[in-house]
Each structure stands twice: as C-alpha cells, then as structure tokens.
Amino acid sequence: MSDGRLVSVGHYGDPMGDAAVLRVDEDGFFCLVAPDAYRGFVDEDWEFDQLLTHFVAQMNAGSLFVAYPGPDDADAVVVADAGVEDSVSREAAGVMHVGPGGLWSTDYTQLTMAAQFDDEGPTAPDSIRLPVAEGWHRVCLRQADGDSRYTLTISPSGDEGRAQLSAVPWFS
Numbered sequence: 001m002s003d004g005r006l007v008s009v010g011h012y013g014d015p016m017g018d019a020a021v022l023r024v025d026e027d028g029f030f031c032l033v034a035p036d037a038y039r040g041f042v043d044e045d046w047e048f049d050q051l052l053t054h055f056v057a058q059m060n061a062g063s064l065f066v067a068y069p070g071p072d073d074a075d076a077v078v079v080a081d082a083g084v085e086d087s088v089s090r091e092a093a094g095v096m097h098v099g100p101g102g103l104w105s106t107d108y109t110q111l112t113m114a115a116q117f118d119d120e121g122p123t124a125p126d127s128i129r130l131p132v133a134e135g136w137h138r139v140c141l142r143q144a145d146g147d148s149r150y151t152l153t154i155s156p157s158g159d160e161g162r163a164q165l166s167a168v169p170w171f172s
Contacts, residue, residue, distance in 0.1 A: 023076060030066070031064070035121060036099030037097055040120065041116075044116055056167060066168050067092040076149045078151055080151045088143065088145070092170060095139070096139055098133070102129045102132065109124075136156070138153075138156075139154050
C-alpha cells in the first residue's frame with residue numbers, strides 16, 4: 001500500500017483553500033479503492049474487456065468505485081456533505097466497505113499495474129487517502145447540469161439491498 005497522504009478535502013461551494021482537489025485522471029476515470037479488500041491481479045497479459053469485468057466484480061464486492069467521465073470532461077471533483085441540489089445530468093453510485101487501510105483516490109494506471117503484477121498494490125505514492133471511517137459507505141459521484149465539476153458524497157450505509165452493477169458507470 002502507498003504512503004500517500006491523508007488529506008482533508010474541501011466542501012462544495014468552498015474555495016478549497018489548502019485542501020486537496022480530487023480529479024478525474026488523464027485516462028478519463030475517477031477511481032476510489034479500499035485496499036484491504038481489493039483484489040487487483042487479473043493476468044499478466046490481461047485484455048481491456050477482462051479489466052472492465054474485473055472492475056465491475058470488485059465494485060460489486062465493495063472494494064472499488066470507478067466511473068468514466070471521460071478524458072475530455074475531466075475537471076475537479078469536490079467532496080460534499082450532501083448531494084447536488086441543482087438538476088443532475090448524470091450520477092454514478094456504489095457501496096464500499098472501508099477497512100483499516102482506509103479509502104483512497106487512485107487512478108486507472110495504478111489499477112492496471114495491480115491487474116498485471118501480483119505484487120503491485122492499487123495505490124501509488126501520489127494516491128490520496130480520504131478521511132473516511134471504517135465501515136460500509138455509499139459513494140455517489142454527480143455532475144450538475146451546466147457544471148464541469150463533479151461532486152462526490154460519501155455517507156455511512158449498510159451493505160444490505162445494494163444494487164449489483166453490470167458495467168463501469170458512464171463507460172460506453
């Protein structure tokens with residue numbers, strides 16, 4: 001696991017100050033991982049479809065959240081206490097189980113490394129650890145109509161009754 005930094009993150013509407021700004025990565029993905037439960041290795045010669053299937057399985061297991069806003073739509077992701085009150089153009093949600101290792105913002109490149117190499121973890125030195133308590137949490141990424149920013153909410157939740165995903169949100 002990474003020695004990444006624990007950060008306090010700003011809230012929607014705040015100027016962010018010295019807080020870290022989460023971002024959609026250069027490949028167009030937004031990724032959160034709970035490294036205690038995440039099983040990253042797929043195959044030394046994985047193919048893209050295998051990786052997407054693996055991501056969905058790990059999201060359904062509660063160890064990963066991935067959405068694909070796209071590389072051309074990449075902008076700041078602001079952590080908020082509540083959801084967007086404006087009209088939402090798109091939303092992706094999942095449930096994650098955070099263990100002692102925490103919840104981390106990571107990227108697609110690091111997840112591909114973990115998929116290819118059995119000894120590689122899902123976080124890198126520049127990964128950001130979010131201040132989230134252990135337990136089950138609902139994660140929701142939203143984009144308001146006419147806004148290039150995304151809003152991320154993370155709230156305590158149970159694991160019962162959660163919907164199973166069949167694809168990486170917004171990836172077509």
